[in-house]
Amino acid sequence: xxxxxxDFVVIGAGVTGLSVARELALAGHQVVxxxxxxxxxxxxxGRNSEVLHAGIYYPPESLKARLCxxxxxxxxxxxxxxxxxxxxxxxxxVGWEPWHVDALEKIVANAKNNGVPxxxxxxxxxxxxxxxxxxxxxxxxxxxxVFDVATYLHSLYREMENAGGMGFMNxxxxxxxxxxxAWEITGREGTDEFALRAGVVINCVGLYADAxxxxxxxxxxxxxxxxxxxxxxxxxxxxxxxxLVSRPVYPLPEIDNLGIHITPDFCGxxxxxxxxxxxxxxxxxxxxxxxxxxxxxxxxxxFLPLEPEDILPAMSGIRPKLQENGGPFKDFHIKQDLPGxxxxxxxxxxxxxxxxxxxxxxxxxx
Ligand SMILES: Cc1cc2nc3c(=O)[nH]c(=O)nc-3n(C[C@H](O)[C@H](O)[C@H](O)COP(=O)(O)OP(=O)(O)OC[C@H]3O[C@@H](n4cnc5c(N)ncnc54)[C@H](O)[C@@H]3O)c2cc1C
Numbered sequence: 216x217x218x219x220x221x222d223f224v225v226i227g228a229g230v231t232g233l234s235v236a237r238e239l240a241l242a243g244h245q246v247v248x249x250x251x252x253x254x255x256x257x258x259x260x261g262r263n264s265e266v267l268h269a270g271i272y273y274p275p276e277s278l279k280a281r282l283c284x285x286x287x288x289x290x291x292x293x294x295x296x297x298x299x300x301x302x303x304x305x306x307x308x309v310g311w312e313p314w315h316v317d318a319l320e321k322i323v324a325n326a327k328n329n330g331v332p333x334x335x336x337x338x339x340x341x342x343x344x345x346x347x348x349x350x351x352x353x354x355x356x357x358x359x360x361v362f363d364v365a366t367y368l369h370s371l372y373r374e375m376e377n378a379g380g381m382g383f384m385n386x387x388x389x390x391x392x393x394x395x396x397a398w399e400i401t402g403r404e405g406t407d408e409f410a411l412r413a414g415v416v417i418n419c420v421g422l423y424a425d426a427x428x429x430x431x432x433x434x435x436x437x438x439x440x441x442x443x444x445x446x447x448x449x450x451x452x453x454x455x456x457x458x459l460v461s462r463p464v465y466p467l468p469e470i471d472n473l474g475i476h477i478t479p480d481f482c483g484x485x486x487x488x489x490x491x492x493x494x495x496x497x498x499x500x501x502x503x504x505x506x507x508x509x510x511x512x513x514x515x516x517x518f519l520p521l522e523p524e525d526i527l528p529a530m531s532g533i534r535p536k537l538q539e540n541g542g543p544f545k546d547f548h549i550k551q552d553l554p555g556x557x558x559x560x561x562x563x564x565x566x567x568x569x570x571x572x573x574x575x576x577x578x579x580x581x
Contacts (some may be wrong), residue, residue: 221247224400226388226427228255230364230570232419233371233561238574240380247411249402251387256368257355259421260567262500262532264449264478266347266487267291267301267563271308272468275328278547279565282576284329286569287358290367293570293571299366300481306463307341307358309517310349316352318467321419323354331395332357347459350517359463363481364567391416391431391556398431398555399452415581417557420496422535424560433552440548440560443536447472447489450510451529452521466513473564475513487514487526491542502528518560537561549577557581 228250236248252258267290269569270283294301310319326333334355337346341353372382386409390401398416402409409448418427425442431433439476451457458480465476472491479485487510504527511523537545547569548560557577566573 220397220412220414221245221508221556222414223247224249224398224411225417225419227258227418227420228372228382228384228414229258229260229419229421230256230368230371230567231421231559231573232417233368233419234373234570234574235419235577236380236382237371237375238571238578240375240378242578244377246380248375248382249386249388249400250382250384251559254385255372255382255384258555259514259532259535259563260364260368262530263436263564263567264489265361265364265480266306266463266478267325267362268568269331269356270329270565271322271326271330271331271333271356273565274544275325277544278549278576279569280329282547282569282572283565284331284458285575286565286572289526289571289575290362290568291358291360294362294367297370299370300363302361302462302479302481304360304462305355305357306465307336307345307348308354308356308465308467309341309348310352310467311350316340318352319352322467322470326356328341331576334413345460345462348464348517349519360384361463361478361481369491388427389430391427393432393553393555396555408540410562415555415557417559417577418517419559419562422533422560424535424562428552428556428558428560431553431556433556433558438552440537440558442560443539445491445493445534445540446494446531446535447491447498447534448531449486449488449529450502450507450526452477452485452487453525453527456525457483460485460518464517470474477514477518486529488529489532491534496534500531500533503536504528504530526555534563535561549572549573549580552581
């Protein structure tokens with residue numbers, strides 16, 4: 216890559232950067248996307264539950280609620296039009312303790328405020344849908360689904376390129392300096408150094424979005440934009456037991472995650488998880504096999520056929536959270552922080568679902 220003047224530079228080729236770059240390229244803008252890995256989609260976008268969320272839990276009017284609800288229909292239509300696998304069986308949110316009934320009612324009220332359909336099911340109706348799920352109360356979300364994220368990311372990249380956008384992999388941004396109404400971007404391309412100028416920079420680097428903003432001069436601590444890493448581990452269920460459930464089944468949500476849930480993917484494998492715990496700011500993805508008992512105990516109350524030997528350590532992901540450990544809800548940060556510098560910080564779940572709506576929203580801010 217030689218030194219050039221570019222109108223829009225997007226840093227980070229996860230689902231957020233790819234959606235934004237595609238949106239800008241389709242609108243006829245000159246856009247380049249820079250990614251430090253050798254391929255797109257290997258950051259947070261490659262390590263998640265692959266659920267198309269409905270928008271049930273987020274506070275009404277928050278960006279998370281609005282962009283999730285809008286993103287759900289945009290992405291559903293996108294996937295269907297391109298034949299990208301989407302399992303449209305909906306999802307169950309289940310309760311088995313007497314107090315769960317009230318908690319489920321609160322979820323219905325919040326979903327209603329967000330304009331999201333949810334149906335209350337009797338235990339008999341749950342058994343008709345999922346004969347192996349035993350609960351005393353449940354909700355059914357018809358607009359939740361599971362989809363093939365890798366194929367979606369590939370499609371976004373190709374459409375961005377076909378519209379004239381350019382992607383450069385193996386390019387790590389290490390410097391951002393304002394210069395005469397534009398931005399000087401420097402970094403490494405493999406073992407070489409590079410420099411280019413951009414009219415507008417869009418920071419979509421997931422776990423490192425606070426570091427990139429800080430590098431550009433945004434006072435991230437003063438603005439409470441520093442990120443916390445919150446890891447989520449998954450176990451998988453052996454194929455014999457995986458066949459016993461066909462759609463995502465969630466318990467009641469916890470403060471910083473949706474609770475350890477059962478998620479069948481579009482190929483028939485079934486994941487358990489993720490849990491949620493804050494870690495130091497390092498990308499460490501091992502899964503402690505000794506946690507199997509915790510995962511087993513979390514799901515056993517409603518998935519009776521499960522036995523301890525049915526679950527195996529699988530994978531993990533890390534959430535880039537603005538929310539501190541035990542702290543209050545924090546929304547997506549999608550803003551122009553400095554002239555010509557747009558930051559997308561705290562882009563955690565439901566940002567896969569929201570990706571096309573996030574891209575539209577960002578475009579509307581330019
Ligand atoms: C455990 C877990 C489960 C989840 N489940 C769901 C779900 O079911 N549904 C849903 O909607 N959402 C879900 N999410 C959220 C969703 O996966 C993420 O929010 C989303 O993938 C974030 O995408 P991103 O593009 O912002 O970040 P990333 O995918 O991390 O992309 C950022 C990119 O920037 C690159 N980069 C970093 N630094 C630099 C640099 N200096 N120079 C150049 N490139 C750089 C990285 O290599 C990376 O490719 C989940 C998240 C987690 C962690």
